Amino acid sequence: MDISMPVKNRRSFKKRSLSSKIIRYIVLIIFAIPMVLPLLWMLSTALKNNNSVFAIPPEWIPKEFQISNFATGLIQIDFWSRFSNTMIIAVLCVVGQILSSLSVGYAISRIRFPGRKLWFYLIIGSMMLPGMVSLIPVFHIYSSIGLYNTWWPLIIPAFLGNPFYTFLTRQFMSTIPYSYDEAAKMDGASHLQVLTKVLVPMCKPLIATMAVMAFQGAWNDYMTPLVYIVDPKKWTLSLAMGQFMSGNYGTHWNLFMAADLVYMIPMLVIFFLAQNYFMQGLGSMNASGIK
Amino acid sequence: MESESSTKTVKKGKFKSKMAKHEALVGYLFMIPTIIGFSLYVGYPLLTSIYYALTEWDGLLPPKFVGLKNFAFIFKTDPTFFKSLEVTFLYVIYTVPISLILGLLLALLLNKNIPGIKIFRTMYYLPVVLPSVAALVLWLFIFKSDYGLLNNLLRLVHLPPVPWLESSKTALLSIGLVKFWGVGGTMIIFLSGLQSIPADVFEAAEIDGASWFRKFWNVTFPMITPIVFMQLITGMIGAFQSFNEAAILTKGGPNYSTYLISYDIYQTAFVDNKFGRAIAEVWVLFVIIMIFTILIFRFSEQYVYYENDSFRK
Numbered sequence: 163m164d165i166s167m168p169v170k171n172r173r174s175f176k177k178r179s180l181s182s183k184i185i186r187y188i189v190l191i192i193f194a195i196p197m198v199l200p201l202l203w204m205l206s207t208a209l210k211n212n213n214s215v216f217a218i219p220p221e222w223i224p225k226e227f228q229i230s231n232f233a234t235g236l237i238q239i240d241f242w243s244r245f246s247n248t249m250i251i252a253v254l255c256v257v258g259q260i261l262s263s264l265s266v267g268y269a270i271s272r273i274r275f276p277g278r279k280l281w282f283y284l285i286i287g288s289m290m291l292p293g294m295v296s297l298i299p300v301f302h303i304y305s306s307i308g309l310y311n312t313w314w315p316l317i318i319p320a321f322l323g324n325p326f327y328t329f330l331t332r333q334f335m336s337t338i339p340y341s342y343d344e345a346a347k348m349d350g351a352s353h354l355q356v357l358t359k360v361l362v363p364m365c366k367p368l369i370a371t372m373a374v375m376a377f378q379g380a381w382n383d384y385m386t387p388l389v390y391i392v393d394p395k396k397w398t399l400s401l402a403m404g405q406f407m408s409g410n411y412g413t414h415w416n417l418f419m420a421a422d423l424v425y426m427i428p429m430l431v432i433f434f435l436a437q438n439y440f441m442q443g444l445g446s447m448n449a450s451g452i453k
Numbered sequence: 454m455e456s457e458s459s460t461k462t463v464k465k466g467k468f469k470s471k472m473a474k475h476e477a478l479v480g481y482l483f484m485i486p487t488i489i490g491f492s493l494y495v496g497y498p499l500l501t502s503i504y505y506a507l508t509e510w511d512g513l514l515p516p517k518f519v520g521l522k523n524f525a526f527i528f529k530t531d532p533t534f535f536k537s538l539e540v541t542f543l544y545v546i547y548t549v550p551i552s553l554i555l556g557l558l559l560a561l562l563l564n565k566n567i568p569g570i571k572i573f574r575t576m577y578y579l580p581v582v583l584p585s586v587a588a589l590v591l592w593l594f595i596f597k598s599d600y601g602l603l604n605n606l607l608r609l610v611h612l613p614p615v616p617w618l619e620s621s622k623t624a625l626l627s628i629g630l631v632k633f634w635g636v637g638g639t640m641i642i643f644l645s646g647l648q649s650i651p652a653d654v655f656e657a658a659e660i661d662g663a664s665w666f667r668k669f670w671n672v673t674f675p676m677i678t679p680i681v682f683m684q685l686i687t688g689m690i691g692a693f694q695s696f697n698e699a700a701i702l703t704k705g706g707p708n709y710s711t712y713l714i715s716y717d718i719y720q721t722a723f724v725d726n727k728f729g730r731a732i733a734e735v736w737v738l739f740v741i742i743m744i745f746t747i748l749i750f751r752f753s754e755q756y757v758y759y760e761n762d763s764f765r766k
Binding site: 198200219263265324381 | 473476477478479480481483484485486487489490491493494495497498499501502505512559562563565567569570573575576577579580582583584585586587591592593594595597599600602605608609634637686690693694696697700701715718719722723728731732735738742746
């Protein structure tokens with residue numbers, strides 16, 4: 163009697179856990195559909211000819227694949243020159259964000275200078291500041307020194323220690339024991355040497371995360387190039403896609419979707435290669451810091 | 454004996470102060486990026502825009518002081534500003550809570566180590582990585598009322614088509630859908646929070662025979678309130694400044710039904726060249742965001758649980 167109870171319980175528990183597993187899978191699949199369907203629809207449209215785009219009911223698998231959409235679509239948005247524009251800007255932004263946030267993050271977590279706490283709070287405070295506040299005054303500065311319609315306003319801020327990345331760096335560095343620094347200082351290392359020779363090698367996951375996020379930020383940015391860059395030759399891809407949508411409203415959707423898909427590809431590739439860095443970077447925003 | 458030790462400390466003190474000076478110098482050298490960045494992107498804009506908000510200024514000629522005329526105009530004469538405030542409020546109230554609930558729900562679903570869970574995690578997060586413009590261009594096509602994906606699906610189940618972006622009744626609801634498509638960003642932060650809850654907390658609840666809901670409401674949720682709070686703040690600040698949705702999907706239309714305040718500010722400044730008035734609008738937005746932030750902070754003091762109290766101060 164005493165023994166049969168737990169066995170019965172265990173059995174029903176097993177049953178319950180199996181059915182709860184099945185329910186979980188079903189719900190997971192239900193939510194996965196709206197996440198993935200738009201992308202499949204995009205791929206399918208990008209491969210259709212112009213008539214099938216308007217077919218009702220839609221052809222999910224095109225009767226006739228029109229791969230040439232990609233070539234034509236890319237020419238339409240002058241893809242390659244804009245691709246290299248965006249790439250140059252994005253790479254410079256990545257370099258700038260890493261250099262500046264390592265430098266500032268190191269100062270805040272390792273160097274005792276007067277006002278250190280104050281600067282740390284200022285950095286946190288400026289994370290809360292809505293970006294719209296600085297848009298117009300900063301625009302005025304850049305245009306009055308002749309940098310309107312250049313890439314500089316997109317690149318310079320990356321070298322000026324973005325508050326979020328500096329905060330991440332500071333959090334990450336404060337998890338590294340101070341004894342490493344002290345050992346290096348005993349050997350006569352300067353702060354610069356401690357940073358570059360001791361801490362940077364230990365910050366590799368942080369640097370990778372920041373590189374991915376900074377690249378994504380620059381590749382995706384729309385408002386800054388929209389405000390600063392008028393010359394179509396200097397447009398970024400985001401600007402080119404956006405302007406095209408407002409220009410040729412809804413005629414060749416298959417071409418647009420093909421071009422749009424190619425614009426997404428670098429991000430998709432980086433995502434699949436560096437998935438963990440994406441998730442880590444965002445996960446580290448929680449209050450307990452990077453684990 | 455006493456004098457000797459005192460000279461020693463003086464020497465030591467001198468040495469120390471020299472070191473401290475050196476440290477301070479090096480510290481400020483390392484801080485240069487932030488010092489310039491903070492001055493340029495925070496200090497200067499905050500200080501000057503108070504003045505600019507009180508001027509008539511086209512960005513080219515020197516600003517002309519006009520007192521509170523800009524504020525009088527946007528609140529009394531300008532028909533679009535109030536509309537944009539109303540639309541933005543609706544958008545924030547509509548998207549922020551749903552994003553939080555949906556994000557938490559998905560995170561709870563994913564927070565179980567079962568086979569294939571990583572594939573689902575990737576699928577849910579995928580829309581977040583896409584460039585916002587690329588995603589919006591895709592959704593523009595999905596929303597097309599005649600041959601877009603959504604109405605095709607409705608047709609499949611014999612429901613009447615919806616004029617997604619083309620009617621002032623549905624446009625704001627529709628642009629919210631795009632935001633919910635990117636809920637993976639909120640989800641992943643909740644997920645990392647859930648995974649950092651120590652397992653023994655649950656074991657205790659399980660021994661007590663707590664139901665799933667009780668475990669969630671009495672154990673899980675209190676543990677992640679700091680993350681809920683942080684997401685509420687960042688989500689709210691972000692939603693108040695949403696721009697791309699209006700700029701790419703609707704141009705603020707139809708009939709100003711998606712005329713989000715950031716889009717209004719952009720139009721006023723860079724299309725109508727009214728910099729002074731646009732900065733006045735920015736100030737209104739800024740004050741609203743601050744009020745909301747303070748309210749949420751106040752509210753959170755009662756409900757947010759901090760495991761480590763030192764985090765608060």
